[in-house]
Amino acid sequence: MTAPAQPPAEQPLLSAEGLHVTFPGRHGDPPARAVDGVELAIRPGEIVALVGESGCGKTTLARALLGLVRPTRGHVRFGGQPLEYSSRSLKAYRKRVQLVLQDPTGSLNPRHTVYDAVAEGLRIHGYGGDERAAVASALSRAGLRPPERFFLRYPHELSGGQRQRVVIAGALVLEPELLVADEPVASLDASVRGEILALLLRLRDELGLSALVVTHDLGLAWNIADRVAVMYLGRIVETGAVEKVLTEPQHPYTQALLSVLPEAPGDPVVLTGEPPDPSRVPSGCRFHARCQVLASGEAERAGVAGACREVDPGVLGGGGEAQVACHWASSRAHLSHTGSPQE
8 A cells, every 4th residue: 555645845935055154354364154055945934043042143144144145155945936126126025024123212313203114115115005004004013002092102102112022013914924023132121022922813713824033032032932043053952842942952952052041951061161252263163172971071971072173064954854963963863763883
């Protein structure tokens, strides 16, 4: 009896394919490999969290996906079509993919009313409909009701949470298909963060929005994402469903990031040193100089210490399956699968 045919995988809404972004080095240094070979796909209606320490390249990757930085190599695709970099093409693209920044105060012009802040995108794109109705609808969807009460207010008259809702309304007014949210709650009080995260989830459910949420906070990823991609020194080193990655982390870097959460069992893993300079990416696994598994001798006992130092574990695919770029984790998976030592 033949197995039933599998349905075709849904085409990603936004994808990075072999993406590299390098910046010229300073004072004769080699180029900085800010994004160093990334495959990433975001499907319609999916929320993906991109997590990692400051300086790992996640904001540069987000800017490349938005068309704000042109890749050195590789491609960004939206709806299956490669992103074009003419002014006209980028203007049309940015109507469909909107950015929500970390600091709502810095995102809003203090001299513009809430109405003008939200209407700005409509005016840039030559909206031909009822502007007042569109602004009111966007503010209402962002949780500012009744919207007319906010039209003539200025940013300084609003709370931090209200300002972030205005920024989200300014993105929603163009009816985008995907939001890129860069640390969307980092500057907000803890009491307000949950409200904004709940809003993003509601927008996904009501409007079918996709989102890439850039964050250093794995707790935020747990609360909002369907899938997580962990980034280190320009590469995604672990990816998969959020429950899988955050309850059974395979990469030592992911394990270290999770160990410092308040609810994490055991002692926190203290990584030595800072992330390496992206102009001098180490040989082998790019994490090996800070890796607690290599330092403790576990990698040596597993027979992979040499590979950790010398062999690049490669670029992970952009699909939704669980993947890890780690020789030690791969050796453990092999042993658990075969039940015998690796040959």
